[in-house]
Structure formats: C-alpha cells, structure tokens
Amino acid sequence: MGEERTMSLGLAIREALHQEMERDASVIIMGEDIVGGAGSDEPGAEDSWGGPMGITRGLVGKFGHNRVRDTPISEAGFIGAAVGAAATGLRPIAALMFIDFFGIPMDQIYNQGAKLRYMFGGKAKVPMVVRALIGAGVNAAAQHSQSLYSIFTHIPGLKVVIPTTPYDAKGLMISAIRDDDPVFFLEHKTLLGEKGPVPEEPYTVPLGVAEIRREGDDVTVVAIAKMVNVALSAAEILEAEGVSVEVIDPRTLSPLDGETILDSVEKTGRLVIVDEDTPRCSLATDIAALAADEAFFSLEAPIKRITAPHTPVPFSPTLENAYIPSQERVVAAIQEVVSV
Amino acid sequence: MEIPRDKLLEIYERMVTIRKFEDRVHDEYAAGRIPGFVHLYAGEEAVAVGVCAHLSDADSITSTHRGHGHCIAKGVGVNEMMAELYGRATGACKGKGGSMHIADINRGMLGANGIVGGGVPLACGAALTAQVQGTGAVAVSFFGDGGANEGTFHEGLNLAAIWKLPAIFVVENNRYAQSTSVKYASAGGDIAARAQSYGIPGVTVDGLDLFDVYETTGAAIDRARAGEGPTLLECQTYRFYGHYEGDTQGYRSREEIEEYRTKHCAIQRFRDRVTEQGLLEADELDAIDAQVADAIEASVEFAANSPFPDASEVTTDVYVNYEEAI
Numbered sequence: 001m002g003e004e005r006t007m008s009l010g011l012a013i014r015e016a017l018h019q020e021m022e023r024d025a026s027v028i029i030m031g032e033d034i035v036g037g038a039g040s041d042e043p044g045a046e047d048s049w050g051g052p053m054g055i056t057r058g059l060v061g062k063f064g065h066n067r068v069r070d071t072p073i074s075e076a077g078f079i080g081a082a083v084g085a086a087a088t089g090l091r092p093i094a095a096l097m098f099i100d101f102f103g104i105p106m107d108q109i110y111n112q113g114a115k116l117r118y119m120f121g122g123k124a125k126v127p128m129v130v131r132a133l134i135g136a137g138v139n140a141a142a143q144h145s146q147s148l149y150s151i152f153t154h155i156p157g158l159k160v161v162i163p164t165t166p167y168d169a170k171g172l173m174i175s176a177i178r179d180d181d182p183v184f185f186l187e188h189k190t191l192l193g194e195k196g197p198v199p200e201e202p203y204t205v206p207l208g209v210a211e212i213r214r215e216g217d218d219v220t221v222v223a224i225a226k227m228v229n230v231a232l233s234a235a236e237i238l239e240a241e242g243v244s245v246e247v248i249d250p251r252t253l254s255p256l257d258g259e260t261i262l263d264s265v266e267k268t269g270r271l272v273i274v275d276e277d278t279p280r281c282s283l284a285t286d287i288a289a290l291a292a293d294e295a296f297f298s299l300e301a302p303i304k305r306i307t308a309p310h311t312p313v314p315f316s317p318t319l320e321n322a323y324i325p326s327q328e329r330v331v332a333a334i335q336e337v338v339s340v
Numbered sequence: 341m342e343i344p345r346d347k348l349l350e351i352y353e354r355m356v357t358i359r360k361f362e363d364r365v366h367d368e369y370a371a372g373r374i375p376g377f378v379h380l381y382a383g384e385e386a387v388a389v390g391v392c393a394h395l396s397d398a399d400s401i402t403s404t405h406r407g408h409g410h411c412i413a414k415g416v417g418v419n420e421m422m423a424e425l426y427g428r429a430t431g432a433c434k435g436k437g438g439s440m441h442i443a444d445i446n447r448g449m450l451g452a453n454g455i456v457g458g459g460v461p462l463a464c465g466a467a468l469t470a471q472v473q474g475t476g477a478v479a480v481s482f483f484g485d486g487g488a489n490e491g492t493f494h495e496g497l498n499l500a501a502i503w504k505l506p507a508i509f510v511v512e513n514n515r516y517a518q519s520t521s522v523k524y525a526s527a528g529g530d531i532a533a534r535a536q537s538y539g540i541p542g543v544t545v546d547g548l549d550l551f552d553v554y555e556t557t558g559a560a561i562d563r564a565r566a567g568e569g570p571t572l573l574e575c576q577t578y579r580f581y582g583h584y585e586g587d588t589q590g591y592r593s594r595e596e597i598e599e600y601r602t603k604h605c606a607i608q609r610f611r612d613r614v615t616e617q618g619l620l621e622a623d624e625l626d627a628i629d630a631q632v633a634d635a636i637e638a639s640v641e642f643a644a645n646s647p648f649p650d651a652s653e654v655t656t657d658v659y660v661n662y663e664e665a666i
Contacts, residue, residue, distance in 0.1 A: 026473075028468075028472055066471075066472055067472065069503070071499065072495075072498060072499065072502065074495040074498060074499060076461060076491055076492050076495050077461050077464065077492070077495030077496055077498065077499040078461075078495075078499060079461070080458075080460070080461020080462055080464065080465065080492065080495075080496070081461050081462075081464040081465035081468055081496075081499060082465060083461070083462055083465055084400075084402070084450065084461060084462035084463060084464060084465020084466045084467075084468070084469075084479075085465035085466070085468045085469045085472075086465070087445065087450060087462070087465070087466070088400055088450075088465065088466045088469040088470075089469050089473065090468070090469050090472060090473075092465075104491075107455055107458060107492075108458070108461055108462075108492075111454070111455050111458060112453075112455070112458055112461075112462060115441075116443075116450075116451065117657055117658070117659070117660070118436055118657050118658050119433060119436060119437040119441035119443070119451065120433050120436070120437060120441070120443040120445060120451060121431070121432070121433035121434030121435070121436045121437065121657060122434065122436075122656065122657030123433070123443070123444075123445050123446070124443070124445045124450075125660050127660075156658050157658055157659065159659070159662075179660075179661075180660035180661065181659045181660050181661070181662070208662070255662050
C-alpha cells in the first residue's frame with residue numbers, strides 16, 4: 001500500500017467532473033466563466049478562469065467547447081436551458097457561481113426543473129446538477145455569502161447536497177451527476193481548500209445517507225456545511241470536560257437521513273443543531289421539528305438551535321464574525337443541554 | 341413551397357381537431373365537468389399546425405398555458421388529452437398536470453406551461469441537446485405577445501443566437517396578454533423587430549394564414565437544421581375565446597370577436613383556398629369534419645368513463661428515486 005493520496009475539496013470536485021465527463025458523453029457543463037476568456041483575442045485567455053474558484057479549469061482542453069460552455073451572464077437562460085437539455089437526453093451540470101444569484105433563474109428551477117416529472121405524470125426525468133457556492137466567512141457581504149439551502153430543500157423534486165470533506169465531495173458529485181433528478185450541489189467557499197484523502201478511482205457516496213463524524217453518548221450535534229468543523233472542534237473542547245458529543249453531518253439535506261439523526265437522539269437524549277443559515281423556516285428548524293415529532297419521549301433537555309441571526313450577512317469582519325455561529329456558542333449550547 | 345396532398349389533409353384534420361376539441365372543452369367546462377383553469381386555443385390553429393407540420397417526434401416544442409392546440413398539432417391523442425383535462429388516471433399526465441401542464445415528452449411535446457415565457461429557455465435546452473449530440477433535431481418555443489416581454493425571452497434569444505442553436509421562437513401575438521393590449525404592453529410595437537437586437541432573422545407572419553405560417557417556418561427550420569441558428573417568427577393571430585374560461589372580456593368588443601370568427605377564421609381561409617385551387621375536394625374535407633367530430637365525442641366518453649387517479653398517487657413521480665424520503 002502506498003501513501004494515501006490527499007487533495008483539496010475543490011480539486012476533488014474537479015476530478016469527479018473529469019471522470020464523469022470521460023465516462024459519459026451525455027454529461028456537459030456550462031456556466032459563467034467556467035472556462036474563462038471567451039471571445040478574447042488575448043493569448044492565454046482561454047481557460048484563464050475555470051469558474052470563480054478555478055475548479056473547472058482544464059475541462060475545455062479535454063472535452064472541447066461542445067461540452068464545456070461559457071455562458072453569458074444570463075442565469076434564467078442557461079439554467080433553463082440545462083433543464084430543457086436534461087429533459088431531452090443530456091446530463092448537464094450548470095454552474096450558478098454563487099447561490100445568492102438564484103433569484104434570477106428561480107422560475108426555471110422550481111416551477112420547471114423541479115416539477116416537470118410530477119406534472120407530466122412521471123414521464124419526464126431531469127438529470128441535472130446545479131453547482132453553487134454558499135457560505136459566509138470571506139467578507140463577500142450580503143449578496144455573495146448566503147447559505148439558502150433551506151429554500152431548495154423546501155421544493156419537492158429537488159435534491160440538495162453539501163460536501164464537507166474532499167472524499168465526500170468527489171463521491172457525492174459523482175452520485176449527483178449519475179442521479180436522474182435535479183440536484184443542487186452546494187460548495188461552501190471556505191471548505192474548498194480543506195485537504196483530505198481522496199481515492200483516485202471513481203466512487204460514489206450515496207445521497208440520503210448521513211455520516212457520523214464523531215461518536216458520542218451525551219448529546220447529538222447535527223451540523224451543516226462548515227458548521228461540521230465548528231461542531232467537531234467544540235466536541236474536542238468538551239471532551240476535556242468529560243462531555244461525550246456525537247457529531248452528525250447530514251451531507252445531503254434532501255433527501256435527509258432522518259433515521260441516523262433520530263437514532264442518535266434516542267441514544268443521547270439531547271439535540272443541538274448548528275446551522276450557518278438564518279433561523280426562520282430553516283434546516284435547523286426542520287430538524288428540530290423532526291426530533292420533536294419523532295423522538296420527543298427520548299429527549300431529556302430542550303432542543304437547541306445555534307444559527308445565524310435573522311439578518312442579511314454583514315460585510316465588516318467584526319460583524320461577519322458575530323453573524324457566523326461560533327465555536328463558543330456551540331460549546332455553551334452543549335453545556336446548557338447537558339446540564340439539564 | 342408546395343405542400344403535398346397528404347400533408348394538406350393532415351393539416352386540415354389537425355386544425356379542425358383543435359377547433360372542435362376547444363369548442364367541446366368550452367362546453368364541458370361550462371357544464372362543470374372539467375376542474376381548474378382552462379385557456380382555449382380556438383382561432384389560433386394555423387400557427388400551431390403550420391409550424392408543427394414540419395416537425396417529427398424527434399423535434400421538441402415548448403408551449404404555454406394555452407397549450408391544447410400545440411399538443412394536437414404535435415400529435416398528442418385527444419383521448420389522453422381530454423382525460424387529462426378531466427383529471428383522470430388515463431390522462432396524458434395521469435391527471436397530475438391538467439390543462440396547463442399537459443405534455444407528451446415521447447412526442448417531443450415538452451409541456452404546456454403555467455408560467456408566461458417559462459418555455460423559452462427549455463426550448464434552448466432541447467436545441468442544445470440536438471446540437472451537442474448532432475441529431476439534426478430542432479426545438480420550437482411557442483409563447484405569446486405577453487411572453488415576449490419576459491426576461492426569459494431575451495435571455496433565450498441571446499443564448500440561442502450566440503450558440504447558433506437549432507431553435508425557432510414563435511410569438512403568437514393574439515393582441516391581448518390576458519386583458520392587456522399589446523399596444524400598451526409592448527414597447528416598439530413590432531415584436532419581430534426585436535430579433536435584430538440579437539442579429540437573427542425576425543419575420544412577421546400572417547398567423548391566420550396556414551400557408552404563410554407553413555412557408556415561413558419551413559425556411560426557419562431549414563436554417564436551423566443547417567446550423568445557421570435561430571429565427572424569431574411573430575405570428576399575428578387572434579383567440580376566439582377569452583383569456584381563460586370565465587373571462588368576461590370587457591377589454592374587447594363582441595363585434596371584434598365576431599369579425600375574426602366570421603371573416604378571418606384560419607380554418608375557413610384554408611378550406612376556401614384549397615378548394616378554390618383544386619388541391620382538395622369539399623367532400624373529403626366534410627368527411628374529415630365528421631371523423632373529427634366522432635373522435636372528439638369519443639374522447640369525452642373515454643374521459644368521462646375513466647377512473648380518477650388513486651389518492652395514493654399523490655406521492656408518486658416526484659423523484660426518479662428518493663431514499664428515506666422525509
């Protein structure tokens with residue numbers, strides 16, 4: 001056995017895209033500046049971007065402009081075209097850049113892509129992936145920092161995936177591309193540089209299966225996206241105090257692996273949910289309701305939700321730091337529920 | 341462009357089918373036998389049929405809330421259509437779509453659409469599939485004068501133009517977007533002229549003249565199949581019924597409607613021309629009228645005698661697969 005190969009979460013996504021495009025000629029990818037430099041006469045302009053984070057760089061050289069397309073800044077146009085292409089035989093991956101831009105193509109997402117199969121009595125399928133960046137932490141302010149996954153989780157017909165490790169990023173992306181339903185694949189911008197082991201061969205991580213990141217007996221913490229790391233470091237701190245914390249990463253919000261969450265709550269009797277999104281009608285609220293409905297008699301303390309405040313994401317570092325749920329808040333919430 | 345005799349007969353049969361289907365839906369709706377919202381296509385038949393006469397099942401269309409005519413023109417059967425309108429399990433969408441979402445993806449009919457302008461990007465996507473896979477298929481998007489004011493219209497035309505997609509954008513300008521006149525709502529007045537902004541051909545068509553629609557569309561489709569990109573057609577037409585069934589239509593006069601029904605009926609114009617030119621005989625057209633009347637009657641019987649979907653069907657067909665659905 002050689003040394004385990006490690007790579008960043010962003011490059012794990014790139015490898016998944018390469019391997020699936022190689023495997024299946026019906027997979028295409030399009031979006032704003034996913035190649036970069038389109039229409040420029042400047043030498044070296046082509047592939048100068050590879051998307052806002054460089055993840056798609058190199059695809060055009062391998063797969064050509066027929067399958068790797070820069071689009072105009074025209075989200076309703078190209079997201080809708082991805083829906084139409086998916087319904088007629090391709091497997092498009094559409095890069096929305098930042099999830100904050102969803103307002104422009106939203107009709108094509110929720111009234112068209114999400115509903116075609118149901119409205120047509122099961123005769124259509126829409127196998128597409130929408131990639132988008134989520135999350136605060138880089139001072140990108142109110143229109144480039146939101147999480148918003150609850151909005152897509154709310155829509156029947158859509159699936160929502162958020163990888164938190166490079167291993168999961170590759171396996172979940174391959175699953176998302178092979179899936180026959182529309183999948184939102186959301187990439188937290190502060191996790192793209194996270195490094196971890198990634199096998200070279202293609203593999204899948206199933207949608208709808210949560211991962212227990214840390215086993216514990218005293219309290220269940222369900223954390224989403226970057227909050228998984230915050231919860232894990234809180235768990236480390238509390239271990240020294242003799243508190244045993246179980247940390248669950250749902251990995252996919254739709255489908256949501258409720259069984260793993262409920263089994264854990266039944267074991268620990270306590271639940272804290274950590275969510276970077278705003279609190280109202282959110283995943284945190286949804287998971288709290290699930291536990292209240294299904295595991296009420298196992299609970300030994302009130303359910304606690306640690307979320308962002310009900311505000312837009314602020315710009316200034318001091319404000320943004322106050323916005324993002326902190327390790328201190330998570331530690332305090334866990335201490336509170338275990339003291340009951 | 342000469343239209344073969346068989347094609348002329350098929351065109352007449354499809355136009356009459358649309359008219360009689362819609363007239364019957366009007367009656368069935370008034371009698372309370374069809375639930376929901378219904379928008380009728382009667383009057384506009386020459387557009388859907390003149391365009392779709394060029395298409396095969398491999399070609400795609402997207403439609404509008406006024407979609408029955410596009411379905412029939414694309415070859416969807418009236419039994420499954422009427423059953424869908426009745427909300428029955430035997431409907432084209434198993435009763436899950438209804439009038440505004442009626443579809444038959446196997447025939448390239450990518451659905452009526454409850455969202456004005458919603459189908460334009462979808463047609464770009466179907467055209468993209470054809471282009472990526474090199475199938476030679478085309479995609480046609482039908483939408484109204486109202487749809488031409490949506491952002492999706494402009495985004496779709498731009499995308500199709502830069503990628504030279506094999507797409508045809510067909511504006512059915514029936515003069516009223518719901519109750520609002522095109523004179524009020526459409527800046528510049530000339531919708532076809534908007535094509536110039538995207539460097540593609542834009543043609544104004546007499547949408548009540550089957551032959552004009554057929555010929556203009558034929559040229560646009562030839563252009564699309566040759567890889568020369570999209571075309572915008574503005575077909576000027578008129579709807580005989582209100583925006584929706586139940587519309588009191590205070591925004592237009594009875595005289596105006598009557599004038600279109602009697603003097604500008606696309607089916608009568610077609611009939612007059614083909615008989616005057618000796619292309620088809622009045623007897624054979626009468627025979628088609630009778631056949632279609634029987635088919636529509638049979639479709640109502642089929643629908644009325646079909647079962648409603650089982651209530652358990654409410655949760656099926658949301659996803660292809662969904663593990664541990666919560």
